[in-house]
Amino acid sequence: MLTLKNITESKDEVIRRLAKKCFNGKEIIENVISLDEKRRNVQTQLDAGLAEMNKLSKEIGDLFKQGKQAEANEAKVKTTEIKEASTKLSDELKTIEAELNSILVTIPNLPHESVPEGRVAEDNLVERSGGAIPELGKDAVPHWELAKRYDLIDFELGVKITGAGFPVYKGKGARLQRALISFFLDSAREAGYLEIQPPYLVNADSGYGTGQLPDKEGQMYHATADDLYLIPTAEVPVTNIYRDVILNESELPVMNTAYSACFRREAGSYGKDVRGLNRLHQFDKVEIVRIDKPEHSYQSLTEMVDYVQSLVDKLELPWRILRLCGGDMSFTSALTFDFEVYSAAQQRWLEVSSVSNFESYQANRLKCRYRKADDKKIQLCHTLNGSALALPRIVAALLENNQTPDGIRIPKTLIPYTGFDIID
């Protein structure tokens, strides 16, 4: 969430920038500011009362020690009044703070100045693109048919075992998954990221830390018996490593990578969007996460985007990078680049990665801070993450784009990992 300091110190700018995210913040920001004034006022009064109490308590203690019982008892009477007032003020403070917090979590992050105006996906800017879109013959088929033809992925079997959106990968289909995961992790490590194997279940605190809770609770599978949540992305456990942590400036940027299975309930979805591998309840993804200092975070974002680009290039997939417009960005992001690869048989672009800088929005909730080297002051870190990459749609594009009469060709980079060069 946004910091109170940011809101109160640059109210007009905050309102202006929120507008780009199609968020009318005028009224809500005014409300925050007046609540904050009230909060400070109440705390000042409360603190004064408590200070008086502490003073009196010490005096009473001294009086008892000196055996002056009568005077001590007299002083006790005075405390009752102060105590009552303090209790009232304290309750008031808690109410105000809770209200303030509940409002703050409804305000989205401010978009970066470079975010284009726009409301919907069509308003996103194509930043750049690469790779050649293959010319497939008339008999080209979508990946779900290829998966069946070569017995790579069994969607119906997944339905039997679990339900829709939980495919079973078999044979070369399973080996391709494993190859991609290894390739992505090895590449990330070579690029300087520390490999992490996180838990797949997280507690509620972690859910709040990265912002899945409370508003997006429905997106996550909830293991109610133990009150744990299945992770929708490795971002959640990996970023939460740094919850309530004060890093040294010299440790930044932190660069972590993790593979995990990801679980998403994805309530509203329909039609061709959900065919085959396009949208699943369980899928595999390698994530990259960075924690950085503010003045370097956009450099980090650029490096992350370039890194993801190197992956799709190595996989020989046609790709494009979108700079998301204000209206299409996620709630928490300040700047997001989406990667799409072209799925030649479906004749559509598929999102395979989303690389974002959250600036201090997520860090504020996480309380992830760092100590500056020069003046030792503590301030919020910036957090960033990106998929590098999500497997299902990469697999869809690989299968479709590389289909030939003889079988499905495996890109050169992947062959050492798969152990085969063609699926036939």
Next chain:
RNA sequence: GGAGAGGUGCUCGAGUGGUUGAAGAGGCACGCCUGGAAAGCGUGUAUACCCCUAAAGGGUAUCGAGAGUUCGAAUCUCUUCCUCUCCGCCA
């Protein structure tokens, strides 16, 4: 799941009602000492919020979390979470 022990600052560790934000030790930082280093000596070493702010300064809260008793709680009571040990189960 059953039984027991325990959660204190960067770490270890003392502390069973009153100048304890917290002894002591270690670590770390800076300074002195040294030709250099070690040892030694000295100083410092939490976070959040509020007031005041140019700076300095002052206040409040925090000893897993929450509630209670009390003029006063790290210390007493209750609730809760977590960790460890033994048993059971088990990849």
